[in-house]
Amino acid sequence: MPSTQPELPSRCRIDINGLRKTFLAQGREVLAVDDASFRINDGEFVALLGPSGCGKSTILNMVATLITPNGGNIRVDGIPVVPGRPTRQVGYVFQKDTLFPWRTVEDNIGYALELAGVPAADRRARVDEAIHQAGLDGFARFYPSSLSGGMRQRVSLMRTLIVQPEILLMDEPFGALDTHTKLDMHSVLLNIWERARQTVLFVTHDLGEALTLADRIILLSARPGRVKQDFRVDFARPRNAVTLRETPEYAALFSRIWHSLGEEFARTHSA
Amino acid sequence: MSRRLSTLLWQIGIGVAALAIWQWAWDLHERVPWLVPELFDPYFVSKPSDIFRQFLGMSCLVSTDGAWTFGVPGAFTRCLGRSDNNLWIATYFTLKNTLWGFVCGVSSGFALGLLLGRSDRLSEIFYPYVTAFNSVPRIALAPIIILAFGIGDASKIMTAWLVVVFLVFFNTFEGARSVDRDHINASRLLGASEWQVTRTVIIPSTMAWLFASLSPAISFSLIGVIVGEFIGAEHGIGRMIIEAEARGEAAGMMVAVFVLMIVGMILSALVRRLQTYLLRWRPAQNVAA
Numbered sequence: 001m002p003s004t005q006p007e008l009p010s011r012c013r014i015d016i017n018g019l020r021k022t023f024l025a026q027g028r029e030v031l032a033v034d035d036a037s038f039r040i041n042d043g044e045f046v047a048l049l050g051p052s053g054c055g056k057s058t059i060l061n062m063v064a065t066l067i068t069p070n071g072g073n074i075r076v077d078g079i080p081v082v083p084g085r086p087t088r089q090v091g092y093v094f095q096k097d098t099l100f101p102w103r104t105v106e107d108n109i110g111y112a113l114e115l116a117g118v119p120a121a122d123r124r125a126r127v128d129e130a131i132h133q134a135g136l137d138g139f140a141r142f143y144p145s146s147l148s149g150g151m152r153q154r155v156s157l158m159r160t161l162i163v164q165p166e167i168l169l170m171d172e173p174f175g176a177l178d179t180h181t182k183l184d185m186h187s188v189l190l191n192i193w194e195r196a197r198q199t200v201l202f203v204t205h206d207l208g209e210a211l212t213l214a215d216r217i218i219l220l221s222a223r224p225g226r227v228k229q230d231f232r233v234d235f236a237r238p239r240n241a242v243t244l245r246e247t248p249e250y251a252a253l254f255s256r257i258w259h260s261l262g263e264e265f266a267r268t269h270s271a
Numbered sequence: 272m273s274r275r276l277s278t279l280l281w282q283i284g285i286g287v288a289a290l291a292i293w294q295w296a297w298d299l300h301e302r303v304p305w306l307v308p309e310l311f312d313p314y315f316v317s318k319p320s321d322i323f324r325q326f327l328g329m330s331c332l333v334s335t336d337g338a339w340t341f342g343v344p345g346a347f348t349r350c351l352g353r354s355d356n357n358l359w360i361a362t363y364f365t366l367k368n369t370l371w372g373f374v375c376g377v378s379s380g381f382a383l384g385l386l387l388g389r390s391d392r393l394s395e396i397f398y399p400y401v402t403a404f405n406s407v408p409r410i411a412l413a414p415i416i417i418l419a420f421g422i423g424d425a426s427k428i429m430t431a432w433l434v435v436v437f438l439v440f441f442n443t444f445e446g447a448r449s450v451d452r453d454h455i456n457a458s459r460l461l462g463a464s465e466w467q468v469t470r471t472v473i474i475p476s477t478m479a480w481l482f483a484s485l486s487p488a489i490s491f492s493l494i495g496v497i498v499g500e501f502i503g504a505e506h507g508i509g510r511m512i513i514e515a516e517a518r519g520e521a522a523g524m525m526v527a528v529f530v531l532m533i534v535g536m537i538l539s540a541l542v543r544r545l546q547t548y549l550l551r552w553r554p555a556q557n558v559a560a
Contacts, residue, residue, distance in 0.1 A: 066456055086460045098457040102475045102552045111471070112461040143552040159461070 010041035013167055013199045014063060018072035021058050032058050034224035035072070045193060045200045047210035047217045049261065051268045055225030056203045057095070057171050063201065064092050064169050076167065091165030091198075095172040097152050099144040105155050106131065106140040112163045130158040134188060150181035154188060161192065170202045174209065186212050186241035194238050207257055211250060212241050219260055222267040229260055294319045317521035322529070325522035329358045356506050356514070362530060364506035365496055368424055369538070372431020373492040380436040381481050384443025389473060394444075405441075409434045413498050422503040431495035435488045439481065446480025447473065482549050489542045493535055508534075 021033040033055040040046050048056045061067040063074055068083040076087050086092075099108050107114075110127040118126075131140055134154040144152055153173060160168070174182045190213065193200065204210050210217045214233050221228040235249060244250055293311075297318070300307045310316065317325075327333040331340055331350035340346040351357055387394040387401075413430050420426035450473050458472045500509025508527050515523030 064460065066460075086462070088462070090460075092457075092460045094453060094457060096453055098451070098453045100454060100457075100472070100475070102479070104552075111458075115462050115464075115467055115471070145552060145554040163462070 010043070012039050013042050013044075013077055014040040014201060015075040015078075016059070016063070016072070017074075019059060019062060019069055019074065020071035021055065021062065021067065022070050031224040033062075033069075034226050036220070036225060036227055037072075038218055038227055038230070040199060040201060042199055043197045045213060045215045046202065047214035048201060048203045048220065049207060049210045049217050049257075050205065050220030050225060051222050051261070051264050052205055053268065054220045054222050054264070056205075056220050059220075059225065060169050060171050060201060060203045064090065087167075089165055090167045090169060091160040091163070093156055093160050093168070093170040093173045095175050097144070097149075097156065097176075099152055099155055099159070101144050103143075104140065105136060105142050105144070105147070108144065108155055109158045109162055111159055116163070126162060130162050133192065134158045148181075150177055150184060153177065153185060157185075157189070157192075161196075164196065166198055168198045168200045168202075170200065172203050172205070175204070175206075182209070183241050189213065190239055190241060207254060207261060208245065211235075211254060211257075212239065212244055217257060219257065219264075222264045228264065229257075231257055290319050313521065314519075315521055317525050321522040322525045325520075326358075326526045326529070329523065329526055331357060331359075356510060358511070358526070358530065360506055361508045361511045361527075362534065364424070364504075365493075365500070365508045365531075366534060368427040368496045368499075368507070369431060369489070369493045369534075371424075371428045372435060372495055373489050375428065376432045376435025376492060377439050377481070377485065377488055379432070380439025381443045381477075383436075384440045384481075385447050385474070385477060387440075388444040388447025388477070389469075401440075405437055409437070409495070410498050413495075413502050417499065417503045422505055427496045427499040427504065427507070430499035431492040434491045434495040438488055438491055439484050442480050442484035443477055446477040449480075450476045479550060479553070482546050485542050485546055486539055489538045490535060493531070493538065497531070 016039070017037050019033055019036040020031075023030050023032050036055075036059055048059065050056045058067060062069045062083075063076070063081065065081050065083050065086050074081045076090060079087075081087055100111070103111065106127050109130050110123045113123045113126060128140075131137060134157065136151065136154055136158075139147065139151065144155065147155070157173070174185045177185060186209065193213075200214075202210070202213060211233055217231040217233055218227055219229045219231065220226065231253070233253065235244060235247070293316070296307050297311045297313055300311065313321065324333075328335070331347055334340050334343075334346050334350050338346075340350060351359065354360075387397060409430075412433060416429045416433070417426045420429050454472050454476065455468055458468045463471065496507070497509040497512075500507040501513055504510040508531055512524050512527045515521075515527065
């Protein structure tokens with residue numbers, strides 16, 4: 001069991017320093033991310049919050065090696081990441097539904113194990129456990145096309161978690177879901193995280209979601225994205241995704257961050 | 272009355288009416304010549320009753336003296352032995368060559384489409400050749416193929432291959448180009464090597480496009496074989512049509528055409544079954560192709 005002793009110096013898992021990214025849009029160079037720097041320690045759940053278009057997904061995708069930065073550096077466990085060469089201990093959950101439609105639920109979840117050459121019997125056992133953990137019992141043989149959006153995102157989540165990545169990058173994974181399903185997914189994710197305590201970098205534009213899930217909220221400014229503020233979220237764990245929102249601490253922190261976030265929304269629109 | 276039943280009754284009714292007009296319209300010709308076009312002359316198009324009689328004879332269900340062959344020991348085989356291109360043998364050869372042409376065309380078209388679809392360099396180089404060959408009406412090459420490959424099975428399979436391969440190639444090519452980038456990224460991030468990405472993402476998603484081309488491919492293959500047989504063959508339904516035409520036997524030609532129709536219907540029904548099964552992961556409304 002992982003112990004939570006804040007006195008001990010925690011191991012830094014993700015170290016981002018002076019990160020910069022420009023895009024070419026209609027012949028003009030647009031600065032998307034400017035000098036972003038932050039560190040994430042082992043076992044920390046960090047939300048990257050900001051108005052849309054502020055470059056938060058771009059930062060995440062640079063960490064995931066999907067996008068090549070124009071400057072600065074990213075280290076995962078002390079080793080610089082190489083664009084195009086995914087880091088082994090890092091798992092990624094997409095915003096968009098990227099399940100393989102020709103594979104059933106169980107074959108989607110077991111995909112990474114298949115790639116790694118895990119024997120079929122082993123794979124079965126682990127997939128069955130994951131299906132149970134995600135509350136997908138009875139849907140193992142279904143194709144993604146016959147599942148609801150929420151269920152598909154559960155499958156996506158388990159497809160990434162099956163290989164037990166120590167670091168989890170999540171790009172607004174619940175952005176397309178309705179409020180109720182979203183809360184449901186928060187409970188599922190919190191449950192899983194309580195057990196494994198992965199290091200998580202979670203991109204969102206939803207303050208409520210960030211507060212529900214994270215230990216820390218890094219607030220980005222409107223474009224070009226820079227780290228504006230860093231908030232600690234020390235609500236007790238385990239958390240209840242629904243009742244947490246009724247507590248006065250939640251309300252207090254919400255309004256503090258909301259104010260700061262509001263300034264960035266305003267800048268986005270005036271720009 | 273349920274909709275399905277009424278549809279069925281309409282279908283039967285139209286079929287029966289069409290056959291009846293075909294059968295008896297010519298009889299009116301003497302009395303009201305302006306009503307019945309010359310085309311109804313049984314010399315050109317025969318008549319349903321004649322076609323059926325001819326069918327019984329050609330399929331050796333009835334022997335030359337007009338008696339049923341079943342029940343008479345040896346009569347059926349004796350009748351078959353009289354022709355080396357009887358209806359059964361002809362159907363067998365046409366079917367066999369159609370299937371071979373289909374299999375060869377689909378597999379090579381898929382391989383080529385995948386190769387060029389996933390390589391910008393290769394598709395850039397081969398682009399003019401592909402367009403040039405595609406602009407040639409494939410059927411125009413049939414006589415050359417017969418000349419080169421003889422009048423045996425090889426030339427029919429080759430003609431069928433030629434019409435099928437481009438169809439499948441273009442479908443696969445499009446499919447290979449439109450593989451979802453996010454699927455490829457997801458696969459890479461889950462630890463796939465380049466070869467694993469090809470095997471588990473690019474090939475399966477391209478397959479969906481390939482399957483959609485199977486139905487037209489089987490019809491094209493049958494067309495290719497028949498044209499090949501028209502030009503030069505020892506066996507096959509196409510040859511049977513040419514022979515009947517030479518003898519001025521409209522009924523014989525019509526029998527061959529009806530057999531082709533039935534063969535074509537069975538083949539495309541089978542392919543559609545296969546397609547539905549292979550694409551079972553698709554949302555229901557997309558399955559019908």
